[in-house]
Amino acid sequence: MSIVRTALPLVLLTSVLTGCAGLQKTDWPTCAAVGGVVGAGLGATESSSWAGYGALVVGATAAAYCWVHGDGDEDGDGVLDSRDKCPGTPRGVKVDADGCPPPAPAPVVEEVVVVKEETIVIRDVNFQFDSAKLTAADKEKLNTIATRLKQEAASAQLTVTGHTDSVGSDAYNQKLSDRRAHSVVEYLIESGVPRSSFVSVSGAGESQPVADNKTADGRAMNRRTEIKINR
Known part of the structure; x- marks a missing residue:
């Protein structure tokens, strides 16, 4: 006992x-x-x-x-207090082996790629016959182009070049393409595109075809105005 x-x-x-x-x-x-x-x-x-x-x-x-x-898990994060380096963690927060919430992920920064050079090709501006005068339909099409160009930064530089098909003499087409390029630019300026944005306006005549001038479709593609944007 x-x-x-x-x-x-x-x-x-x-x-x-x-x-x-x-x-x-x-x-x-x-x-x-x-x-x-x-x-x-x-x-x-x-x-x-x-x-x-x-x-x-x-x-x-x-x-x-x-x-x-004594040892325990006072904050209920699954890590004993003797090893918990972050006591008092709010309920429901995921923690690492030390009882600490993982660091917040670094914000993802998306790199904005700026296209330095872009060319807008206008083929549906037909002008009046044998003229550089714009039709009402031409102006409607150019209104869309003007809206697009007004979104560019003030530092953007615009180069405008007129082109014709091969119908007529080289000298005549050269002058006609130049007049049409200036006609397009003047309308764009009237529509709100800054005059200072245009650094060059010229005509290339029939010297730079992009299609076969022997076909009607080819000649239609060659009659165009190109606006090159340099940012």
Whole structure:
């Protein structure tokens, strides 16, 4: 019986301290309460007068042990407090092995690619017969081009070149293409495109065909005005 009386307190005390080690430090009042009950029981095994003394001693020991050795997960992030380098993480936030939220990903910066040079080819401006005068239909088409050009930066430089088919003499077509190029530019300026944006206006006549002048479709493609944009 004396062996049981000696061993039982040690077993109970070890059990209490082991249980406290798995709790959080903030649970020391619970450790103290459980230790007090067990201590009272241990004291009572010796004498009823020892119950209070046992409760005090074991309760205090259990509370202190809980505070020193206790570990837990106070913020509930899955990382024990002894390894948690970021205590107090809000509930539901994913954390790394150190209990810290991962760094926010760097913002993705999309590189804007600016096309340095672009050419607008206008083929549907037919002018009046053997003339550089624009028709009402021509002006409607050029209104769309004007809206497009007004979106360009003030630093954009515009080069305008007129082209004809091969019908007529070279000299005549040269002059006609130049007049038509200037006619297009003047209308674009009237429509709000800055005059300062135009750095060159000229005619190339029939010298730069893009299709066969022997066919009607080919000649239609060769009758054109080109606006080159340099940004």
